[in-house]
Amino acid sequence: xxxxxxxxxxxxxxxxxxxxxxxxxxxxxxxxxxxxxxxxxxxxxxxxxxxxxxxxxxxxxxxxxxxxxxxxxxxxxxxxxxxxxxxxxxxxxxxxxxxxxxxxxxxxxxxxxxxxxxxxxxxxxxxxxxxxxxxxxxxxxxxxxxxxxxxxxxxxxxxxxxxxxxxxxxxxxxxxxxxxxxxxxxxxxxxxxxxxxxxxxxxxxxxxxxxxxxxxxxxxxxxxxxxxxxxxxxxxxxxxxxxxxxxxxxxxxxxxxxxxxxxxxxxxxxxxxxxxxxxxxxxxxxxxxxxxxxxxxxxxxxxxxxxxxxxxxxxxxxxxxxxxxxxxxx
Amino acid sequence: xxxxxxxxxxxxxxxxxxxxxxxxxxxxxxxxxxxxxxxxxxxxxxxxxxxxxxxxxxxxxxxxxxxxxxxxxxxxxxxxxxxxxxxxxxxxxxxxxxxxxxxxxxxxxxxxxxxxxxxxxxxxxxxxxxxxxxxxxxxxxxxxxxxxxxxxxxxxxxxxxxxxxxxxxxxxxxxxxxxxxxxxxxxxxxxxxxxxxxxxxxxxxxxxxxxxxxxxxxxxxxxxxxxxxxxxxxxxxxxxxxxxxxxxxxxxxxxxxxxxxxxxxxx
Numbered sequence: 001x002x003x004x005x006x007x008x009x010x011x012x013x014x015x016x017x018x019x020x021x022x023x024x025x026x027x028x029x030x031x032x033x034x035x036x037x038x039x040x041x042x043x044x045x046x047x048x049x050x051x052x053x054x055x056x057x058x059x060x061x062x063x064x065x066x067x068x069x070x071x072x073x074x075x076x077x078x079x080x081x082x083x084x085x086x087x088x089x090x091x092x093x094x095x096x097x098x099x100x101x102x103x104x105x106x107x108x109x110x111x112x113x114x115x116x117x118x119x120x121x122x123x124x125x126x127x128x129x130x131x132x133x134x135x136x137x138x139x140x141x142x143x144x145x146x147x148x149x150x151x152x153x154x155x156x157x158x159x160x161x162x163x164x165x166x167x168x169x170x171x172x173x174x175x176x177x178x179x180x181x182x183x184x185x186x187x188x189x190x191x192x193x194x195x196x197x198x199x200x201x202x203x204x205x206x207x208x209x210x211x212x213x214x215x216x217x218x219x220x221x222x223x224x225x226x227x228x229x230x231x232x233x234x235x236x237x238x239x240x241x242x243x244x245x246x247x248x249x250x251x252x253x254x255x256x257x258x259x260x261x262x263x264x265x266x267x268x269x270x271x272x273x274x275x276x277x278x279x280x281x282x283x284x285x286x287x288x289x290x291x292x293x294x295x296x297x298x299x300x301x302x303x304x305x306x307x308x309x310x311x312x313x314x315x316x317x318x319x320x321x322x323x324x325x326x327x328x329x330x
Numbered sequence: 331x332x333x334x335x336x337x338x339x340x341x342x343x344x345x346x347x348x349x350x351x352x353x354x355x356x357x358x359x360x361x362x363x364x365x366x367x368x369x370x371x372x373x374x375x376x377x378x379x380x381x382x383x384x385x386x387x388x389x390x391x392x393x394x395x396x397x398x399x400x401x402x403x404x405x406x407x408x409x410x411x412x413x414x415x416x417x418x419x420x421x422x423x424x425x426x427x428x429x430x431x432x433x434x435x436x437x438x439x440x441x442x443x444x445x446x447x448x449x450x451x452x453x454x455x456x457x458x459x460x461x462x463x464x465x466x467x468x469x470x471x472x473x474x475x476x477x478x479x480x481x482x483x484x485x486x487x488x489x490x491x492x493x494x495x496x497x498x499x500x501x502x503x504x505x506x507x508x509x510x511x512x513x514x515x516x517x518x519x520x521x522x523x524x525x526x527x528x529x530x531x532x533x534x535x536x537x538x539x540x541x542x543x544x545x546x547x548x549x550x551x552x553x554x555x556x557x558x559x560x561x562x563x564x565x566x567x568x569x570x571x572x573x574x575x576x577x578x579x580x581x582x583x584x585x586x587x588x589x590x591x592x593x594x595x596x597x
Contacts, residue, residue, distance in 0.1 A: 051425075054428075054429040055428070055429060056425055056428045056429055076431055079429060079430055079431040080431045082429065084426060084429040090421050090422035090423055090425075090426060092349065092353075092421075092423060093421070094352065094353035094356045094357060095349065095352060095353075099349075099352070103345055103346075103349055104426075104430065106341065106342075106345045107342060107345055107346075107427065107430045107431075107432040107436075108430060108431060108432075109338050109341070109431065109432070135356065
């Protein structure tokens, strides 16, 4: 057996007879027992990777193993090693929470009494015991995601794929789900997580890769990525375009990272927020330009992209002929 | 190994069929569509249109009508396969199923099998309603059950064709709309409600030979205990049962592989 839960080599996937390339030679290893993050905007290839690893989609080229099993040659062994949850994997609206977990358990070929016990256990673990006998239709978005995750865990899979598990959730539900994921990893589960949120990758993932248009544009630990990026974004807002333009030359040398200039807003990624902010203020004040606003904030995926590619994170047009209106309804 | 994988495949089909039937009970609209609607058809044709239609069978039009309605209802029931599959696909459930170590065929088989379950329920309901409005089948209980079996087999085979439509349609509404132009002419330009001989000549050729008329003739003949119906004489054979079964097998053999191929491609 290998040391890695997932190994991907030069993975390629095209759609529409090669006209659209969703994955363009992606390689990485996911070590066992940790959260590995795939970070990127919509259409960057995250979901395509998860679908190939879940044996839902065949790769056009390259290879991938999950738990040591080849996804093309031995898909059944892969399916017995994984749990899948997230924005596209879903729960049945017409069943109760219990029935949903029970169904997935039975389809995992677990005996009836084992599934029954496991379902109750999972409902309790995810705070759904009271709602267990209610139709999923009555669930909130956060409850559905928790149920989705619970169902994915029914057969104790050693590897879990979470495709944008918190997209569209309110902050509290997101926190709840993060806690749940963290305790899973403590119990030894390997998690491959896709996300559009740098904050989420930073919080959960030990290592991550950043994807853009089907290619890896950066990889490493969250700390390495942030060090490379700078820890804070200094955002300056001016009263008009002319002011913003003239201030640009004043502050440009305060950061060696690419600077974001969008209308009346100028943004710098810096390592020392307060000191740089003070210096910027002094220079702008001395020049007589009036500042309309100043803010320090955490870098976002947009900032990462600006740094790595020189362009903002853009949602690429859906490369995959998105399977029949799979609506991200939660 | 082989035996156990067969055992699990059957279990998978059972799990999914049960799940589909639960949904039927929980969605009032689905229940209305499958049970109330055929009852409305019975009442409509028995009391509103029936007075001006010649059944040409002993016992009057009601005896002609009810076997027809039963056939129509089971065929409408098969449409459920298209709608259900399309919904599952749209909601991402099929995606989830594909990542599970379950039988590949179970999604399609579970869906078509659950439609048989639904049709069974509808057959019982319509039989009871039919008898309440004057339907008197004289063919004997054995023939009645045989007639039901023929309808169930035909509808089951047809549902594999609807599975293909469900997988090809962009959403459930479209799936339903796509089945309509197929179902409508096949059920109404048939011997279900009226005698084919009463139709204009250019339509009779189609109406007489299309599979639903054959199934209806078989069912009606068995239920009424009279295989020498006008249609039987026109066709020159006494029993359309074999023709109906041949159509069933033919439809299944042609459309099931198409549906399976489509299932492998989508999602």
